[in-house]
Amino acid sequence: MITRRLLIIFGWVLFCSILATGQNDTLSSLRIKYINEIEINAPVYIQKLERWPGAVSMIDSLRILSGNRYQLSEQINTVPGVVMQQGTMSTNRITIRGVGSRTPYESNRIKAYWGEMPLTNGDGVTSIEDLSLSDISALQVLKGPSSALYGAGLGGVIFIDPWSSLLKDNTVQFKSEYGSFSTLSNQLSLKLKLNQSGFYSVSIGQLHTDGWRENSEYDRYNFTVKGRQLIGKSYLHFLYNFRYLNGQIPSSIDSTDFFEDPKKAAYTWKSIKGYEESNRHLANLGFSSPISSKANNVLNLFLNYSDLNELRPFNRLDETRSGLGLRNKFTYKNKGFRTDIGTELMWEQNDLAYYSVDAESKDELLNTNNINRSYINVFALVEYQLNDKWTFQGSGNINRTFYSTIENNSGEKYVHRYKWLVSPRLGINYNFYRQMYLYGSIGHGFSAPSVEEAQMPDASFNADIKAEEGMNIDFGYRFVSSDNQTRLDLTLYWMSLKNLLVTKRESDAVFYGFNAGSTDHKGLEFSFNQILFEIENYRQFDISVGYFTSLNEFREFNDDGTDFRGNKLPGIPDYSLSMDGHFYLKPFHLYANFKSFGQQYLNDANTKSYHGYNKTGAKLAIDIIIRNVKTNLYLGADNLFDTNYASMVLINAPSFGNNNPRYYYPGLPFNVYGGMSLRF
Template identity: 35%
Template sequence: MQNQFQLIQPSILLLLLSGLLPTFAQTINPLPEKHQQPDTTIVLEKVTIEGFRLSSHLRTFPGNLSVLAGKDFMLSDGTNLATTLNTLPGINMQSGTYATNRIVIRGMGSRTPYNTNRIRSYLNDIPITTSDGISAPEEIDAQNLGRIEVIRGPSSALYGSGLGGSVNLFTPEKLKNEGNFSLNYGSFSTLKTNISGTLNTANTHLWGSLSHLQSDGYRENNEFRRTSFLTTAKWKQSKWTLKSTLLLTDSEAEIPSSLGKTKFENEPQAAAANWAAIEGHKKNQKAMAGLSFTNFLSSTLTQQLSLHGKWSDNYEKRPFNNLSDQTLSAGIRGKLSHYRRVTDWVLGIDWITEQYKWKLDQDNILLNENRETRNQFSAFAILNYRLTTRLSLSVAGTLNHIRYRLTDMYAANGDQSGRRNFPVIVSPRLGLNYIVGEHLSFYASAGHGFSMPSPEETLLPAGDVNPDIKPEQGMQYETGTRLNLFGNAVEAEVSVYWIELNNLLVTKRITEDIFTGMNAGKTRHQGLKLMLHNRIVEYRIPGNLNPLSLTPFS
């Protein structure tokens, strides 16, 4: 309770300001289009995106990207992102409990049992994904989002090089002072509250939100509680802009775990007996912050410097042992952007260092304690060239270098410390987009992506560093078309893709609590995507056809 109070303290000033505002309602009508900012809203004629790391329009994007905003968020109760994301073809978000979720894009991430992997996620361009590839975008309250961009497949220099693609979250930017309050109550004593406020002056924009979600859950040993505070600020001058984002989260979730087939068919609400007996649960406290400074060097040249950091403290009580782990990371991103009528380009670097500490104990007896330090460096370049008014070319690439250092802090089983430097990985991308007319465009792209092994996968069962484990790598080839009809009231998109993956990373379970990683051959993912969105009666029809072939390792 004390930690929860400390988490709420920073929001007191925001709430007092919100209480003084004249508007206090559950929903706010949007401003007329002429007053809206094109980089934060969806309008019928153009959808502005950040998929290039250069603001652009959806119909000129040479790849497969979907945008959710506005009324798209009204399809769910706001307790989970699954309902919203699952309206998009090729994306499947599975939710076992509020604390156990998995996002799969075109089959990527399906081999990770309890979380999201192979997919990168960002909040206001701050990496949510940890250095081992784990993402948890569902921890952010859906009511605190103004837009979601989903890029399918290896996105190369666009947003890292996640094999499955990326999920990019953006907080809302509202132009008038307002306050909002919502209260929802549902089955299984589910209670959700959210209070937010916006304060604007001539050169300053402040927004913040405090939200709380709790539920008893459908199953035994399934109670959940999460309190989060998210705030953004923006200061604008004629030659520069400064943006900041801060997210604080405190959550606690009981773990019902999985059931056997017979038990599930006869008593689906039951928890696994061993987890229920000890009241298994996990507690998480997280903080994430980012600061971005943009300097307008000229009318065509922009420089941006971003600093970001994350911290988390987690504890999980399990039948076989207890896990305590802490993560601390920091990163810096520099980007130089040049905009011209025919060409624009971006040059940049990313550097992230992360320290992950974990220990296992049982009956107050220490079993294991380690610290792993990961350093990632990447340099990226993007060139967009408009060959004609209708045909545009995008060329991009990233150089990636990753190294690990494991420090064994438990002397009882000998020193198992070690290092691992991975070779430099080059991730190229090529895209073409052709605008046939006002309502029709075609695109084609090819891109490379990779996924790094998790901490469990980098270690052998005895705890030593695995010298043979390799990153999972793949290429995606795709072509598609976008169609707008009846004054943009009906949107359609059709695409086909082919993905070749090598050095598959597979987690092998040695015992109930010991995992290791191995490279297991290759797979081929082929699919057809169909999306039809009608704004007349507001329905969206997603569709997928995804055959899959497997080649076992030898």
């Protein structure tokens, strides 16, 4: 079946390429300003996407505007090979090429950056869903092990551009949206441009929903300040984001409730009115200094602080986390040669306290724990463009990660140091005919166990636990028409992982990890973007298609004496299809999207599976300009056909007592939203 899919897609790819090549002269008068060269501050500089020797995907500002104002998962799920499952507003899991599917309630095994500031904490957990969509100008995804460039990101890395929307004239903008389940979003922002010497922005936002399930009310507030200032020949740039949220937790439900009454919350979470309340601060201060016409150095200091109060059926967690880091990158460019050399350091402290929730001993202190985490990455990248045809790239990363913890009931201190890990990567890109490119890469990646995985129930560290490691090989074909109106990408990949980390649960509150085997990930990723008409830099009609199919299997896997060798990995859809369209007939915009996810297994034994689902959405907007005031009004709907679907699944869901396993997080039913934007 997969072989047949490959042949069909490959044949269509060649046909579209040849057809688009022949149309270049006809369409040459309709130029598009596609984001073809990225000159913003970012962990990696990509001169031209078509010449990048590896798999890369882009989500531009138009795609971000195609849905409502708060669900980033809708945009992430248009990228082939990337799946963002959203259980609740604050419970999400992002997987890239199937990596990270075993993490129960969060995103692990990938990395993310907001500008040059890591959004991945010292424990390897990435949270991008708390950023307001107004703080995201564009998204860029590099897939596969990227440790040779960015440290512990076995699945890949996500770059969030906070800058490009800043480079505009002075504006004041107000946005407001109201939708089903009393969902209300408001944002006010001010952008200030001082000639070419400085750009500044301040924004404040609010989001509330009653939730469609029991015990799912949610509130979030965001405050963001960012800016870039020219000082002599250097740039000073800064980012700051504050986020407060208070959200109830409905948790997952069993199959009976999922099919018969998906509004229900899990009984134990509803009875205790489970919730999480937290504050988070992110700050980044950077200085970009030209050393000569060919050399530049960028130094970034970043810090984070958060506190969390979470009420669960088994205990209440009070957690404080603070971190400090540094990233320095030196760049040298000369004609077709470029090199980046640098280091990234992070230190993080985590203080946890657990309290009883039993009626007879409520708020009694059960245990406290103090955890310190730190890592060092030293990286280098060399890129050489031999001529107009060939681009070569080599890179490497050296990492060491340290954990220490003090279990305060006993006062014992435990220290764990992982061995130095070396991760190389090689890539090549060949422009073999006109605007057609072939590329390939091979690279090593790793992900260190989180503290929860490395730590045993008695608070000691498992001295034998190892980091997950993997090798990735991909080969691809890329076509970009000379007018940039047609873009097509086809990638085949194979990834082999070893030291697979598996979570062992003794109860809802007690779990730890151990290495249990190895896996193989094979797949195909395909994306196609076509702009059919454009007048005066406004896209009139464009379509985007993203598709991936994968086969992910246990090569060796033994859990408590049960051999799962040859079974499919749970939690990964066997395919994903995304189709998006945008039609503009001044002053109207029409957006439409369709998503389809295939079957996925729910447990390692492959005895339980979820059949997958299809979902459709649409949005109609109108632009109104009166003097200096630009107004945008819109009305949209999601899940038009009211599909009952699971927006997130919990693999290997435990079953305690006589209760059924709770595998399913129900997704939103049919819902509507409408809003407005005023810009002065």
